[in-house]
Amino acid sequence: MSYYGDYHTHTNYSGDGKSSMEQMLRQALSLGLKELAFTDHVDYDYADPAFEKIDFDKYYHHLQALQETCYQRLQLVFGVEIGYQPHVHNKIEQLLQHYPFDFVICSMHMADQLDFYTGDFFLGKGQQQAYLRYFENILQCVNRFHNYDVFGHLDFIIRYGGYEDKVLSYLDYSDIIDTILINIIHNGHGIEINTSGYRYGLQQFHPQADILKRYRELGGELITIGSDAHYYADICSHFDLAYEHMNKLGWRYFTIYKNRKPRQLPLHKLKYASPEEYRDRA
Numbered sequence: 001m002s003y004y005g006d007y008h009t010h011t012n013y014s015g016d017g018k019s020s021m022e023q024m025l026r027q028a029l030s031l032g033l034k035e036l037a038f039t040d041h042v043d044y045d046y047a048d049p050a051f052e053k054i055d056f057d058k059y060y061h062h063l064q065a066l067q068e069t070c071y072q073r074l075q076l077v078f079g080v081e082i083g084y085q086p087h088v089h090n091k092i093e094q095l096l097q098h099y100p101f102d103f104v105i106c107s108m109h110m111a112d113q114l115d116f117y118t119g120d121f122f123l124g125k126g127q128q129q130a131y132l133r134y135f136e137n138i139l140q141c142v143n144r145f146h147n148y149d150v151f152g153h154l155d156f157i158i159r160y161g162g163y164e165d166k167v168l169s170y171l172d173y174s175d176i177i178d179t180i181l182i183n184i185i186h187n188g189h190g191i192e193i194n195t196s197g198y199r200y201g202l203q204q205f206h207p208q209a210d211i212l213k214r215y216r217e218l219g220g221e222l223i224t225i226g227s228d229a230h231y232y233a234d235i236c237s238h239f240d241l242a243y244e245h246m247n248k249l250g251w252r253y254f255t256i257y258k259n260r261k262p263r264q265l266p267l268h269k270l271k272y273a274s275p276e277e278y279r280d281r282a
């Protein structure tokens with residue numbers, strides 16, 4: 001089986017990317033993908049300055065040049081993953097105005113200007129308090145920032161904080177999570193189903209099943225599927241599970257973007273038999 005495409009990947013233009021655009025593209029072609037979105041990081045005023053140093057002129061032209069080599073076989077999607085922080089709002093808007101992005105993921109990688117990765121954000125907070133404060137930051141973000149297409153890995157906070165029990169129960173935060181989801185839906189945005197949780201041994205997508213279900217119940221339709229691969233071999237990892245799960249929740253479509261415009265494709269297209277498999281069946 002082949003997959004349609006991966007809508008969340010990082011190349012070595014990102015501070016933590018391990019593979020070149022060429023390696024990522026080669027892997028996508030060998031998987032028979034129709035689309036590959038490069039969504040490299042921009043995190044202005046992040047604890048690690050390597051995350052804000054993308055040369056977007058170079059990134060864009062590199063992507064264009066690679067597109068020439070695979071025209072008609074695979075569509076490259078010019079994307080970006082923004083790490084939102086309120087005090088760099090204008091800088092983000094300027095970047096998004098300046099380049100012709102196809103697709104923008106908005107993510108929360110820091111909250112209250114404190115880093116999750118180093119643990120600074122968690123100091124002096126209990127687990128529930130930290131998770132609630134994280135969602136309060138997201139709510140503040142979606143109230144103020146509207147120049148994005150999908151919100152990234154909505155419950156990604158559980159990866160951090162060093163807690164033994166990493167479970168985040170939807171019911172403990174249902175009011176604020178619902179408010180966030182309704183805001184996203186009413187403003188015409190979407191979310192992603194991010195499969196990287198499985199690679200981190202978390203046995204869940206980001207967001208987890210209960211939040212995905214709630215998004216659907218509240219009328220959420222726009223949803224992209226991404227691996228958050230930082231290494232070429234992780235492209236489309238656990239997409240079988242994502243496909244099954246979406247089907248189970250009653251989704252009939254998934255979303256792709258071009259020039260910041262969403263398009264819904266039937267879910268059965270997400271996974272389709274490769275030409276070799278068709279031949280085998282014939």
Ligand SMILES: [Zn+2]
Binds near residue numbers: 081107109152153
């Ligand atoms: Zn992210």
Ligand SMILES: [Zn+2]
Binds near residue numbers: 008010081228
């Ligand atoms: Zn990412």
